[in-house]
Amino acid sequence: MRHQIVIIGGGSGGISVAARLKKQLKDADIAVIEPSDKHYYQPYWTLVGAGIVPKEASERSEASVMPKGVTWIRDRVQNIEADRNQVTLATGTTVDYDYLVVTPGLQIDWGKIEGLKEALGHDGVCSIYDYQQSERTWEMIRNFKGGHAIFTAPATPIKCGGAPQKIMFLAEETFVTEGVRERSQVSFYTGGGVIFGVKVYADALQKVADRKCLDYRYKHDLKAIRPERKEAVFSRTTDAGVEEITESYDLLHVVPPMSAPDFIKRSAVALQDGPLKGWMAVDHSTLQHPTFKNVFGLGDVIGTPNAKTGAAIRKQAPTVAENLAAVIQGRPLTQMYNGYGSCPLVTGRGQLILAEFNYKNEATPSFPFNQAKERYDMYLLKRHGLPFLYWNLMLKGLA
Ligand code: FAD
Numbered sequence: 001m002r003h004q005i006v007i008i009g010g011g012s013g014g015i016s017v018a019a020r021l022k023k024q025l026k027d028a029d030i031a032v033i034e035p036s037d038k039h040y041y042q043p044y045w046t047l048v049g050a051g052i053v054p055k056e057a058s059e060r061s062e063a064s065v066m067p068k069g070v071t072w073i074r075d076r077v078q079n080i081e082a083d084r085n086q087v088t089l090a091t092g093t094t095v096d097y098d099y100l101v102v103t104p105g106l107q108i109d110w111g112k113i114e115g116l117k118e119a120l121g122h123d124g125v126c127s128i129y130d131y132q133q134s135e136r137t138w139e140m141i142r143n144f145k146g147g148h149a150i151f152t153a154p155a156t157p158i159k160c161g162g163a164p165q166k167i168m169f170l171a172e173e174t175f176v177t178e179g180v181r182e183r184s185q186v187s188f189y190t191g192g193g194v195i196f197g198v199k200v201y202a203d204a205l206q207k208v209a210d211r212k213c214l215d216y217r218y219k220h221d222l223k224a225i226r227p228e229r230k231e232a233v234f235s236r237t238t239d240a241g242v243e244e245i246t247e248s249y250d251l252l253h254v255v256p257p258m259s260a261p262d263f264i265k266r267s268a269v270a271l272q273d274g275p276l277k278g279w280m281a282v283d284h285s286t287l288q289h290p291t292f293k294n295v296f297g298l299g300d301v302i303g304t305p306n307a308k309t310g311a312a313i314r315k316q317a318p319t320v321a322e323n324l325a326a327v328i329q330g331r332p333l334t335q336m337y338n339g340y341g342s343c344p345l346v347t348g349r350g351q352l353i354l355a356e357f358n359y360k361n362e363a364t365p366s367f368p369f370n371q372a373k374e375r376y377d378m379y380l381l382k383r384h385g386l387p388f389l390y391w392n393l394m395l396k397g398l399a
Contacts, residue, residue: 012299016313018397020397021324031073032071033087041057049170050138054135055131082269099294101296102269103298106300106301115226147183150253153165161196161308162343164253171251186213287320306339311343340364351374353374354371
């Protein structure tokens, strides 16, 4: 098989870029390699976990989002041979390309937490980082009878860094309305060291945490779950070193460590060293691979210091489409991505802080009001506006 432009992954990044390239380069021969017949609007999973929307609202058929005139190869990439302009698929077929766009998302390393795979979905262990489990999360939150509810976040980069706290805020609100809050302790155990990376939003979140009497523990990385004893084991890092501590839970919402997909880690397009080793190497502004100039990357897979969000992809997709067109047409690269990312921090039903920021962790608000304040209209944006924007404009290459 051979195609002029091959896109690995038909998720948020792959479909947005395919739609833009098809508009920009009308005669281009574009193929998207995507194994799944379903496409997910993952930002809804936080709201699924809080019983606000049904999980089915996040799902559409892949066929319905694939741009017209683009070839869909329903297979999984096993290897990238960038020096031979070729990818190998799980079925053994090879696909040659002139230009490659790498956007397969990230890999959730469920297996890195001992006992998680067996425990997930039973006896109070849940996670919104999976389509099916997001619904189970709501069942567990709704049926919580009080006790210790622990919400975790890992030390690795994750998609939507705010989601582990958002589901905690929504769960805490449910505990209040269900009358179990007074007999509960609600804790956030994170492998990270701060509540949020951007000061103005960190201050706002701290106020929310204080108001809700939440117990924050930093540098606590979940390592194992012992479901039979309802215990969670964390490695805690302090100035004195690393120690293991065990906590009892009645509800445990887990966000596992995440990394680049294995086939990226072992390929030549990955960063070969440094703190982001294994994630895909791209120029932080042009999103072009530093060595293979016919290769671009976007989305959760790239090793750039921005928030891994769909909002980031909304800005990355036009950059990749325009710069790739420039390479094909022999023009200089002019589109620069500034690290924009956004995190709609839902703090309760009807309340949201819209965090927007760039590579330098500077706030880059879109609206002419203080976005660090909880607002009802911003909640409506997350609940109704952004999904509309996603399905009708972003995936069609229009926004
Ligand atoms: P994905 O959309 O995950 O797509 C990757 C695609 O690649 C998938 O279809 C997959 O099947 C395919 N693929 C994987 N491996 C291969 C392979 N080997 N070969 C071929 N194809 C492959 N973002 C926001 O902007 N705002 C939010 O509020 C928000 N909340 C979130 C809440 C949760 C709980 C989660 C899980 C995510 C949230 N996000 C949010 C993040 C957002 O969903 C992701 O950043 C975005 O989907 C990443 O797009 P992507 O194209 O890189 O990866």
